[in-house]
Amino acid sequence: MTIKVTQSTSSYSVKVKPVQSFKISVSGEGSVASNLGELLDVDVSGVGDKFVIMYNASTGKYTAVNPDAVLSAAAVTETTTVGLPQNFIDTLDVDLDDKIDLDAGGF
Numbered sequence: 001m002t003i004k005v006t007q008s009t010s011s012y013s014v015k016v017k018p019v020q021s022f023k024i025s026v027s028g029e030g031s032v033a034s035n036l037g038e039l040l041d042v043d044v045s046g047v048g049d050k051f052v053i054m055y056n057a058s059t060g061k062y063t064a065v066n067p068d069a070v071l072s073a074a075a076v077t078e079t080t081t082v083g084l085p086q087n088f089i090d091t092l093d094v095d096l097d098d099k100i101d102l103d104a105g106g107f
Helices: 067-077 086-095
Strands: 003-008 011-016 052-056 061-065
Touching (some): 061 067
Antiparallel strands (some): 052 061
């Protein structure tokens, strides 16, 4: 921005030129990642269609996991909230009613 001051006799005039616009771009180191593969704590080697991203504490990275493994972990190995959520179990109970028949044998 430039300010121009001129004097003619006893009066002053001040003019301010308009501010120029600037375009700023970032490249190289320190730039923002454009996809998950550019992040240091994400392992994209196992990414597949319809997979989910889950944190792996042993590697310290986020990894692609089959959704079946997520359900298995929730049912078997999860220690924070043990087991599958009750609303999920209730939905399975309704959805699978009359689709799974158990024969207890004869008495």
